[in-house]
């Protein structure tokens with residue numbers, strides 16, 4: 001048996017970082033200390049709370065700027081945004097979309113909403129994201145290039161797209177994954193719902209392709225509920241705008257629509273919250289990075305585990321700080337999670353891998369050994385922005 005720190009060692013280390021913050025201490029909670037009240041109040045005072053209003057376009061412009069993207073389209077939540085993004089890059093019913101099994105269920109659900117089939121692929125330990133080496137090997141084995149498309153030799157379906165997920169804010173190896181997408185004629189959509197504020201090669205994640213963000217209440221910034229697609233393509237942008245606003249044709253008064261579409265547009269009152277939160281994003285990211293380094297220090301030298309650092313060449317937003325055990329040990333995981341819970345520290349395991357959930361049990365998949373092992377090795381630590389703020393060099397009063 002390899003040695004691993006006890007649950008009380010883990011509780012003590014977390015306690016050294018979070019100090020005397022009131023228990024129970026949430027895994028992640030939002031923080032409103034900027035213009036949230038003023039902007040939301042102005043929506044109510046002026047009556048622009050719904051699908052028309054200045055904050056929607058303002059939030060889209062500021063978001064696109066922040067992400068170095070040409071365009072952003074904001075929507076009611078991240079799941080809808082993934083759905084819309086997949087439709088707009090050309091995913092069709094019965095196509096397969098390659099995604100990790102180690103992700104939140106929404107990634108796969110959105111693929112299903114598009115009528116397509118989630119096809120699960122293996123991840124790697126450095127980023128917890130899709131493993132480029134394993135993916136290349138797997139596609140060489142099951143993929144067949146035909147008429148500019150890739151056919152799954154096992155199922156006979158077209159593999160249309162690859163959607164890597166930047167888990168907990170840690171960017172995947174996008175350079176290599178883009179190359180694979182190119183070689184295999186795959187559309188590339190990044191599920192960057194957890195990674196707003198993360199960088200790769202000094203640039204914001206999602207800047208090169210089409211990527212999806214979420215502003216759910218537990219993400220790094222929130223609009224209550226909300227999501228967005230950012231893209232460099234003006235064709236995809238036009239298509240997104242049309243499809244998410246009931247495919248209404250522009251006209252001064254007539255209601256004419258040219259296809260069955262969606263009401264996915266973000267309301268103005270949510271966008272108001274988003275504008276106020278985005279103004280504080282850099283500060284939030286700095287706080288989270290400070291929190292992550294405090295956890296790294298607290299856990300350094302503790303046997304059998306480490307806090308997962310940003311993958312090489314990237315800077316994570318540390319949306320959730322991840323404690324990673326060296327080896328899978330389900331009983332240690334459960335005992336430790338229970339002890340943390342009893343101590344008022346709301347830590348969480350990673351999601352149950354999707355191929356083990358009943359609705360996805362029979363879906364196509366590669367070997368998922370590491371995915372299954374990681375599912376028993378991860379504990380997400382309390383990661384609210386407020387825990388990192390006092391650690392910043394020039395902490396605000």
Ligand SMILES: *Cc1c(COP(=O)(O)O)cnc(C)c1O
Nearest residue numbers: 077078079104106107193214216
């Ligand atoms: C949050 C999240 C989503 C979905 O976002 P919602 O806004 O909650 O619909 C999708 N994928 C991942 C990986 C997420 O963490």
